[in-house]
Amino acid sequence: MSTQRDRARLLVDKHGRTFAAEASITLRDKPAPLWQLLVLTLLLSTRISSEIALATARELFSASWRTPQHLRESTWQQRVDALGRGGYRRYDESTATRLDEAAALLMDRWSGDLRRLRDEAEADSSRLSSLLQEFTGIGPTGADIFLREAQAVWPQVRPLVDPLVRKGAKAAELPEEARALAELVGEDEFANLASALVRIARDPALLDDLDS
The missing domain is CATH 1.10.340.30 (Hypothetical protein; domain 2)
Known part of the structure; x- marks a missing residue:
């Protein structure tokens, strides 16, 4: 059974490209x-x-x-x-x-x-x-x-989550609280995880990719 850290890693790898x-x-x-x-x-x-x-x-x-x-x-x-x-x-x-x-x-x-x-x-x-x-x-x-x-480049405000990130985290069965979520990935990858969770919030079917 995969851990939350494993799941976060997969999310970053598959869906973590930022809009920027x-x-x-x-x-x-x-x-x-x-x-x-x-x-x-x-x-x-x-x-x-x-x-x-x-x-x-x-x-x-x-x-x-x-x-x-x-x-x-x-x-x-x-x-x-x-x-x-x-x-x-x-x-x-x-x-x-x-x-x-x-x-x-x-x-x-x-x-x-x-x-x-x-x-x-x-x-x-x-x-x-x-x-x-x-x-x-x-x-x-x-x-x-x-x-x-x-x-991603302003560590002063990191980790930061918004309602869409929390929605994605809930769907992915990951912590919704910012610091708990940030503990699952490296500090410089948190923005990528947030981007992935936004995609999950918008299209929960993307979670199916994690198990394929």
Whole structure:
């Protein structure tokens, strides 16, 4: 019989790829990749499939808008066109505006560096969530997405679980409490386990893979 640690290991190996990795973001504790994660979070925060959001993020980054400064150098129409190429058509016009607003806010208030936002919140997850929600288009769920991924490079907030991670943990018969869950994997793999559990929460049938 497999242990919870074994089960967590299988989850990480089979389903633990983060959304950032899928969007071709090499996540580091640096301004540019953290901005890219914020862009991805904005895209994932609308009622559109994660596959389209990921494809659209890759399209935006291929247009060289990998920093808020470069995004602000684009025109609204250029952003609309890029969003459309990624398949993000229902929300392309409003999102083109929100991306520019996000870049402006980040540059004006935190000098383009989300680490300054983290420091302002003193790495407190609830305060971080509130500050992230100051970006138009990011609500509580969006803040959860950002922090779930950012904890890979922000050990100050790790281990962090949100309702979707807890739902997945319950389905996988793993601990729902953050520290107990974190004990099942290496510290640098917790974000991957969280990503896997989100996938399980969305599609419990994926658990069948663990026994195959």
